[in-house]
Amino acid sequence: MIELDDVSYSYGGGELLSGISLTLQPGSFHFLTGPSGAGKTTFLKLCYGDLLPTAGRVSAFGQDVRDMGRDDIARLRRRVGVVHQDCEFLDHLSVEENVALPLTVSGRDTINEVANLSDLLSWVGLSAQARSLPPELSGGERQRAALARAVIMAPEIIIADEPTGNIDWEMSLRLLTLLVELNRMGKTIVIATHDLNLIRSAKAQVQARVLRIRDRQLQLAGADL
Amino acid sequence: MSVLGDIVGVARGDHQADRVVPPTGHTAWLTLFTSGAMAFLAVFALALSLATGRLATNWGNELARTATVRISAPAGQEDAQVRAAMQVLETTPGIAEVRVLTDEEQRALLEPWFGPDLPIEALPVPRMIEVIEDGDGYDSEGLRLRLTAEAPGAVLDDHTRWRRPLVSAASRLRTLGLLSILLIGAATAAMITLAANAALAANAQVIRVLRLVGARDVYIARAFVRRFTLRAVTGAAAGTVAGMAAIALLPSASTEGGFLTGLGFQGWHWLWPLVIPVLAAIVAFWATRTAAFRSLRELM
Incomplete structure (x- = not known):
């Protein structure tokens, strides 16, 4: 679905990421970990076309991101749900x-999606809000x-950048459960996190691969987690 | 990103898209006000252009078609010279009508300078003959020579000497008026561009979020274009109405200043100012659209 070659x-002079190759397969569940500033967010931005690689090739749904026009990028973002x-x-x-909002800006008739919207809000437990x-x-x-907004367009892939960054453990688990549910529905999930406990609890529920950014490189983390 | 689609979008409106960009307070008023003031000025510039255009035409036509022969002769010879001159004039090809001005007409001409009680009979006032050309006109040099031969006291004044500078001044004024309209249009475009850039910068975060959730550039631009076009049109419409009202209330310069013509609109020329809000809309549409796409291109 998304391929990095x-x-x-x-950034400016310094190289943040180098020589990264990865293919995200449909239905896979990936964690992306590494110290702050290692380039997790940058890596994710490369995946949804918010940044263009300075070298190498990123392709999404079979199309080179570099060849995409601005409208193609907009359409790509409707197919990739992102929790910023x-x-x-x-x-x-x-x-x-x-x-x-994603429905509104893509010109889809929000009136007909009202039922979906309230289902979605109750799924994430926000009906009251x-x-x-x-x-x-x-x-x-x-x-x-943010998760509800990321999935409203029924994207094939969901990318979450530190979704549990500033929330308590119980809430983190709840959010993880929602993401695991989405994965079981066939969605591809990529979560950037530095929370190792979260990764451990996920591994109990799904088959997740853990990627680590270290020294500008992307490595497949071992079974030590 | 069809321009036509944009125009339709702006005209039709989209409540949801309008809500996506947060409402703004005083900058909206500034745009309205400036656009109104510009339209007000444009109405006057337009009135000036049309009035001076009319003036140039009037002077050009009327004065070009008439001439005057002035006869100053010693008391006894005056009538004879007038007769002789009339004969010459009546037999000159290209002259449609000749007429000796009556004492009353001469008095009316002199009245503004000497007052109503002028004893014109007692003064050595020259006799005036009004000459009206036909379509082809006459040969003024030939006529002048013949008049000197027949009536030595006759002087032909075909008005060109003082008409030309007046007509060219009027045409120059009209050009200046049109130039003012262009400048007003350009200033409006510049003002809308600045206001749009300020709004785009103030809403940079909103625009970024919209791009992130998959909004196309056209969608984002349209939200701004619609807003600024509507403000410019509303302001310009109000300014135009105010300008037209001010012109309608101008005291009319009737017969006294008749040859000057009033600084206003006449007849169907009253329709011209209605073009101003339309032009304001076009200017605002392009200015905002250009500004929006330029600032969007800096964003992924």
């Missing part, structure tokens, strides 16, 4: 409208709202 990325590290909500719109504004939500609620 000998990909490098450098800082959620990226529009603070003047209600939770409900934020969750439905549907009309609240994002700044009124707690950390965990924001992350779950």
